[in-house]
Amino acid sequence: SQKIEQNSEALNIQEGKTATLTCNYTNYSPAYLQWYRQDPGRGPVFLLLIRENEKEKRKERLKVTFDTTLKQSLFHITASQPADSATYLCALDFRGSQGNLIFGKGTKLSVKP
Amino acid sequence: SQTIHQWPATLVQPVGSPLSLECTVEGTSNPNLYWYRQAAGRGLQLLFYSVGIGQISSEVPQNLSASRPQDRQFILSSKKLLLSDSGFYLCAWLTSGTDTQYFGPGTRLTVL
Numbered sequence: 001s002q003k004i005e006q007n008s009e010a011l012n013i014q015e016g017k018t019a020t021l022t023c024n025y026t027n028y029s030p031a032y033l034q035w036y037r038q039d040p041g042r043g044p045v046f047l048l049l050i051r052e053n054e055k056e057k058r059k060e061r062l063k064v065t066f067d068t069t070l071k072q073s074l075f076h077i078t079a080s081q082p083a084d085s086a087t088y089l090c091a092l093d094f095r096g097s098q099g100n101l102i103f104g105k106g107t108k109l110s111v112k113p
Numbered sequence: 114s115q116t117i118h119q120w121p122a123t124l125v126q127p128v129g130s131p132l133s134l135e136c137t138v139e140g141t142s143n144p145n146l147y148w149y150r151q152a153a154g155r156g157l158q159l160l161f162y163s164v165g166i167g168q169i170s171s172e173v174p175q176n177l178s179a180s181r182p183q184d185r186q187f188i189l190s191s192k193k194l195l196l197s198d199s200g201f202y203l204c205a206w207l208t209s210g211t212d213t214q215y216f217g218p219g220t221r222l223t224v225l
Contacts, residue, residue, distance in 0.1 A: 032212055043203050043216030044157070089157070099145050099207040101214060105156035 002027045006090055006104040013080055014112055021075040021107045023090030029068045030092035035075050038087045038106065047088075048075075080111045115140035119204050119217040126224055132177075132191040134220050136204030139185065144206040146187040147214065148179055152200040163187060164209075199224045 003026045013019050023033070032051045036044035050057045050066045050073065057064050063076040077084050090104040116139045126132060138144055148160040159172045161179035169179050176195060180188045187204055201221055205214040 034213065041201075041219070041221070043205075043219050046213050046215065049212060093212065099209075099212060099214065100147075100159065100162060102159075103149075103157040105154075 002030075002092070002102055004090060004092060004102050004104045006088075006107045008107045009105070010108045010110070012110045012112065015081060017080055019077040019080050019084070019109055019111070021088050021090075021109070023073040023075065023104055025071050025092055029071065032093055033064075033066055033073050034091045034101065035062075035064055035073075036089040036091060036103075038089055040087075044089055077109075080109075082111050082113050085109055085111050115206075115215065117204060117206055117215060117217040119202075119220050121220060122218065123221045124223070126194050126222065128196055128224055129193050132189070132194050132198070132222070134189040134202055134204075134222075136187040136189075136217055137185055138187075138206045141185070141206065141208055143184060144208055146181065147205040147207070148187065148189050149203040149205065150200045151203060151219075157203070161189070194224045196224050198222065 005024045007022045029052055032049055034049045035047045037047055038044040048057055048059055048064045050064045061078045065074045087106040087108045089106045091101040118137050120135055146163045149157045150160055151157050161169055161171055163169050163181045166181055166184055177191050199222055201219050203219045204217040207214045
């Protein structure tokens with residue numbers, strides 16, 4: 001069965017630096033991969049989606065890469081701010097499903113001022 | 114615009130008691146609807162999904178059940194709660210033909 005791993009449970013960085021979060025998967029390559037942000041006690045919020053034929057996607061200070069050879073996605077936050085502190089979830093599609101997703105356990109990012 | 118509601122926001126129930134959590138979506142029609150559970154230190158676990166009224170698919174065998182009595186209403190139920198049912202329950206929706214799920218605010222359930 002498909003497995004998805006976010007390598008770090010927690011990541012601490014200094015304000016202004018670039019945060020890089022990793023998401024790896026096994027078995028089949030997903031048609032797309034998504035990143036979500038979750039704040040404590042709240043539901044996840046969609047950030048970015050990248051498809052299997054895309055190498056990179058950007059949105060403001062966020063950048064996502066997708067390497068189907070390495071079976072890996074990297075999520076970057078440039079010029080990080082304390083307000084970026086949250087848990088970031090990686091999710092990929094169930095091949096053949098109707099929009100169903102498999103989620104990683106998440107990486108808790110803390111940006112220190 | 115679309116919004117999703119869940120209630121209650123928090124719930125404390127004794128072991129063996131019944132459960133009913135409700136999720137409603139506004140501003141869209143015929144969405145796919147999902148129930149997830151997020152236990153402490155664990156990822157989001159898909160419990161049920163529905164592609165239409167009365168159509169429910171279960172991903173994990175358990176003492177929970179789901180129903181979709183109306184197009185934009187999704188209910189999670191249990192006849193007898195277990196301690197292991199404690200967690201953060203999230204409802205999500207997706208418009209058919211798109212790939213992004215949108216989550217509700219969640220219900221924090223504690224079973225004592």
